Amino acid sequence: MHLAVGDPALPEHGELSVALIELDHVSKEFVVHTKAGRVRRTRRAVPAVTDVSLTVEAGEVVGYIGPNGAGKSTTIKMLTGILVPSAGTIRVAGLDPQRRRRELAARIGVVFGQRTQLWWDLPLRDSFALLRHIYQVPAARHAENLGRFVELLDLGAFLDTPVRQLSLGQRMRGELTAALLHDPSVVYLDEPTIGLDVVSRQRVREFLAEVNREEGVTVLLTTHDLDDVEQLSTRLVVIDDGRVIHDGTVDEVKARYVEHRTLVVDLEAPGPSVRVQGAEVVKVEGTRQWLRFHPADLSAPELIARVVALVAVRDLTIEEPDIEDVVTRIYTRERATDDVARPGEVA
Amino acid sequence: MRRVPFSASIYVRLVGARVRADWQYRTSFVLLTCSQFLITFLDFLAIAVVFTQVPALAGWSFSQVAFLYGTTAVSFMLCDVFVSEVELAERHVRLGTFDQFLLRPAGPLLQLCAHEFALRRAGKLLQALVVLAIAIATVPVEWTVAKALMTAVTVTAGAVIFSAISVAASCIAFWFVGTQEVANSFTYGGNFASQYPLDVYGVWLRRILVIVPIAFVNYLPATWILDQPDAIGLPGWAAFVSPLVAAMSAAAAACTWRSAIRHYRSTGS
Numbered sequence: 001m002h003l004a005v006g007d008p009a010l011p012e013h014g015e016l017s018v019a020l021i022e023l024d025h026v027s028k029e030f031v032v033h034t035k036a037g038r039v040r041r042t043r044r045a046v047p048a049v050t051d052v053s054l055t056v057e058a059g060e061v062v063g064y065i066g067p068n069g070a071g072k073s074t075t076i077k078m079l080t081g082i083l084v085p086s087a088g089t090i091r092v093a094g095l096d097p098q099r100r101r102r103e104l105a106a107r108i109g110v111v112f113g114q115r116t117q118l119w120w121d122l123p124l125r126d127s128f129a130l131l132r133h134i135y136q137v138p139a140a141r142h143a144e145n146l147g148r149f150v151e152l153l154d155l156g157a158f159l160d161t162p163v164r165q166l167s168l169g170q171r172m173r174g175e176l177t178a179a180l181l182h183d184p185s186v187v188y189l190d191e192p193t194i195g196l197d198v199v200s201r202q203r204v205r206e207f208l209a210e211v212n213r214e215e216g217v218t219v220l221l222t223t224h225d226l227d228d229v230e231q232l233s234t235r236l237v238v239i240d241d242g243r244v245i246h247d248g249t250v251d252e253v254k255a256r257y258v259e260h261r262t263l264v265v266d267l268e269a270p271g272p273s274v275r276v277q278g279a280e281v282v283k284v285e286g287t288r289q290w291l292r293f294h295p296a297d298l299s300a301p302e303l304i305a306r307v308v309a310l311v312a313v314r315d316l317t318i319e320e321p322d323i324e325d326v327v328t329r330i331y332t333r334e335r336a337t338d339d340v341a342r343p344g345e346v347a
Numbered sequence: 348m349r350r351v352p353f354s355a356s357i358y359v360r361l362v363g364a365r366v367r368a369d370w371q372y373r374t375s376f377v378l379l380t381c382s383q384f385l386i387t388f389l390d391f392l393a394i395a396v397v398f399t400q401v402p403a404l405a406g407w408s409f410s411q412v413a414f415l416y417g418t419t420a421v422s423f424m425l426c427d428v429f430v431s432e433v434e435l436a437e438r439h440v441r442l443g444t445f446d447q448f449l450l451r452p453a454g455p456l457l458q459l460c461a462h463e464f465a466l467r468r469a470g471k472l473l474q475a476l477v478v479l480a481i482a483i484a485t486v487p488v489e490w491t492v493a494k495a496l497m498t499a500v501t502v503t504a505g506a507v508i509f510s511a512i513s514v515a516a517s518c519i520a521f522w523f524v525g526t527q528e529v530a531n532s533f534t535y536g537g538n539f540a541s542q543y544p545l546d547v548y549g550v551w552l553r554r555i556l557v558i559v560p561i562a563f564v565n566y567l568p569a570t571w572i573l574d575q576p577d578a579i580g581l582p583g584w585a586a587f588v589s590p591l592v593a594a595m596s597a598a599a600a601a602c603t604w605r606s607a608i609r610h611y612r613s614t615g616s
Binding site: 101136 | 354356357360361364367368369371372443444446447449450451452453454612613614
């Protein structure tokens with residue numbers, strides 16, 4: 001499922017040609033002290049993000065993925081102005097996040113999946129009211145937005161429940177609302193579906209798709225759940241070891257990194273592994289067999305013809321490459337052999 | 348360009364939220380307030396015990412020392428309720444929750460102070476006010492409007508000085524995580540030192556207390572209010588400069604805070 005991207009909202013400042021988010025050769029390194037002897041410590045610069053260049057247009061949905069410690073959170077923190085890059089320049093809506101952090105804060109929304117920005121001991125409703133004052137949203141606009149989010153995310157049942165008593169899924173819906181109530185033009189989501197059950201995940205995705213489509217909110221999300229990316233993003237940026245190792249559509253990624261596909265065959269009766277030239281059986285389960293083949297060597301119709309000629313078949317399906325496998329492949333292929341210590345995810 | 352002004356209304360609302368949150372645990376809140384009220388009296392009792400043995404301490408009578416105790420305690424507890432929980436900046440930095448203050452269009456110090464507003468320490472503040480009221484009623488002073496005003500100004504300036512020390516000391520956490528005790532030694536140490544007339548300390552300690560600037564919290568103004576000689580030997584106007592010292596301390600603390608935030612943003616740890 002690929003979601004259409006609606007009318008992109010343009011940056012308020014009217015710089016029409018300027019992309020909403022621009023990273024130009026951005027690097028960030030942290031200084032780490034390691035013990036050397038009893039008192040002496042040696043300083044060592046550990047790169048967290050290395051030479052990342054990235055442009056995001058208004059209205060895009062970008063999935064930003066990478067293993068733990070790849071530099072995803074560091075990038076988001078630099079985009080929000082919490083962290084200052086060691087080198088390179090960043091512009092968000094034409095502003096330098098480092099210098100104009102507070103001004104920019106009013107125009108962005110952030111969700112860190114593992115932290116909360118809600119008031120733990122107060123009803124969810126109170127957090128929204130407090131945020132309205134912090135962001136100085138006019139009361140009417142606030143009421144309108146809140147009404148819409150309550151409906152979209154089905155918050156009504158627990159608006160008056162203290163945040164600490166909410167389930168993770170409910171809380172995440174609250175966090176999303178909190179991040180979007182002030183009509184930001186960009187929302188950064190750092191692992192928004194972490195720990196959620198299938199239903200909650202789906203709801204979060206649908207909501208994000210909706211605000212992107214209807215409001216043109218630009219979405220940049222990091223995740224480990226590749227279904228998020230597959231369902232939400234038109235664009236996938238893969239980062240590892242602080243470097244962008246791939247930037248393109250999800251389909252491009254698959255085309256580039258998947259060498260083989262799988263044909264699933266349901267036989268009329270259990271039998272020995274089907275022996276076909278150009279394909280190998282990788283798994284057998286009762287009457288079902290999985291045949292792996294390389295589309296470059298053998299086309300799918302050709303393979304099907306060969307299988308049907310050989311055995312009695314009840315059903316056939318071609319399995320789309322699992323994006324999870326794709327990404328694993330990207331990581332393992334692109335990762336350099338040197339196994340240098342990485343800085344922590346958050347660092 | 349959208350200006351985001353310092354907003355007292357945001358502060359008031361955030362404090363309100365904090366108080367409502369504390370009120371969720373009202374039994375613990377009430378017990379804590381009462382126990383702190385009583386426990387801090389033990390603190391004062393220690394001073395009273397000293398005076399059962401001696402009629403005066405370096406020329407200061409019991410009621411005069413009670414006045415010193417009362418003024419510094421009110422200042423310190425005001426700081427404790429409103430500001431001193433900035434020492435929790437260390438915890439926020441360590442847990443990474445400090446980020447939330449930087450992600451909003453309001454000042455991080457304002458948000459931190461409001462977030463950690465400690466109404467539960469009101470018990471201590473109440474005790475301090477009781478001691479100060481008794482001291483004011485019993486010191487051998489002819490109260491004039493000027494002296495009453497001076498007392499109020501002293502307490503306020505003292506609260507600002509303690510707050511400035513508290514904020515500045517908390518900034519250490521941004522460079523060296525795990526240093527909350529260092530911050531405490533400045534604030535609690537200063538509070539303890541100023542419960543007694545500085546006459547009882549050695550010359551060097553007195554000088555240090557002028558620089559820190561704990562001497563301006565209560566001792567110097569009190570010498571004028573109570574007509575006591577100044578053991579440090581500063582000129583007479585030194586009794587009146589506490590508000591100026593407080594303003595300077597606040598400015599210095601604000602600068603330290605700003606550079607701490609800058610440091611945080613470039614290290615992120």
